[in-house]
Amino acid sequence: MKTLFISLALIFCFSTYNEILAQPDSSDIPNTQKTWWKEAVIYQIYPRSFKDSDGDGVGDLKGIIEKLDYIESLGVNMVWLNPIYSSPNADNGYDISNYREIMDEFGNMEDFDLMLSEMHKRGIKFVMDVVVNHSSDEHRWFKESRKSRDNPYRDYYHWWPAEKGEPNYRYSLFDPKGEAWKYDSKTNAYYLHYFSQKQPDLNWENPKVRQEVYDIMKFWAEKGVDGFRLDAFQFVSKDTSFPPLPKGYEKDVIKYYGMGPNLHKYLKELNREVLSQYDVFAVSEGAGSTFEDAHSLVDADRNELQMAYHFKGMDVGNSLEGYKLSELKEVYTTWDSAFAKKGWLSIFLANHDVPRMVSKFGNDSPEFRAASSKMLNTFILTMRGTPYCYYGDELGMTNIGFDSISQYQDIVAKNGYEKTLNEGGDIEKYMAELKFLSRDNARTPMQWNDSEHAGFTTGTPWLPVNDNYKEVNVEAEDKDPNSCLNYFREMVNFRMENPVLVYGAYELLFPDHKQVYAYTRQMGDKKMLILLNFSKEESSIEIPSEMKELQLLKNNLPEVTKQGLDLTLAPYQALIFSYR
């Protein structure tokens, strides 16, 4: 159970392929209906860590504005920012105390308006994170709600009166005791928090709560945001009788907490009230536990959401043993097949809840860091689905790997540590797992140059900068034509210029190859072969003889080791060919 605390991703790692149901019926029309959000390349920014403009050690909106030319230079055309609303920061902004205000540390509404208009001027769209499964316990609604049982805001949250006895056990993902019901003596009742005690769950069964959420989303849509990322959204609808759940259910929270009884009703309402009224899209964080769940969220005919962000890829390799390439291929291939005709997926290998991409799926040793980062970016940018590129991954930023619990800032790391101690668990193992899997690994400051604190701040950064910033930084990589950064720019451009990489059919080749992930993308007479060596060994591959007129279009290394139908890929080499 301890491992559940290592990272959010781990929460979801227990579901197995067997639970993925068969692909639902779909029409014969291939998934080529064109839409701007399918063609986007999204750049995710963790605002706390991107650029500090005022020396308080915390990134802010003015800092992001300063760096918009850089973002534009990447070629990406959409930015998703983790939450920027007022928050006491128990979970770095995922605990919101005012949905219409900007967090003081990040700036103010004028900064936001300027940032948005400057993005739009550059042709960059903007995705707002919407966190409405829960609010902060410091939100006015909750402060009112806990005052008395007859307060008008009482039903904004889930309360269980103590005289009914103890509520049935609910597992909390973030609580040091793993307990999601928190007793509140003021009104002699328990409130529900699937995440930390400071993140009480909102009661979506109350129409007033839903209306509040739609109004908040309209407020931001009126300001001109282009998309919404719906945090933990699959959890919002709940069976409010809170019946007992089977023993051990917490190993598969998504199955028991996700896709609640009224979720689709609420999504249709949200679509009618907000999404259909503006030129916006919405992506659901999490997508249930089966293909059918995921489809039902994003099937265009159902008028609910537009894009699914499933966790299966992120779940691969969440242990010290690391991942198996066979598993990675299986996950991406089965999920692609499920969306071959309808619906739309996100493609990513990292975000703020998991380790750095290159440390997890590549090789962060000085010898292979750059090659493997480029190879992984080639993967993200050549798969079907909308790519989400996490800040710093364009440079090949790596895990920081803290040794002591005092170095961590993340609530999940700290509470997990406490829980492991409380339960008499193996603290050494916990610390080793944390070092590799902790969310703080991916939250260290952006590395801009080789000056103190990598040019992120003139103050003391809220989380230390990775020691490798002298080599791994924007300024140095910008000048180097062979850098990860310049390769990333080329690849983004390449995707933008080749719609086959957005809409083309995907087919896995050599499924059993132990080192190479090979696939094709095809649309009409446009055909591409992508070969990715995921290992630090040279790896051979025999190109199928029916592929004619092969032309090398992209190579992440200076040269192909040996060309011809029998090809040897260097460690972490990525090649893209066109063929007939």
Ligand code: NOJ
């Ligand atoms: C998912 C977010 O990605 C994560 O960072 C956050 O802690 C939880 N939702 C709770 O809001």
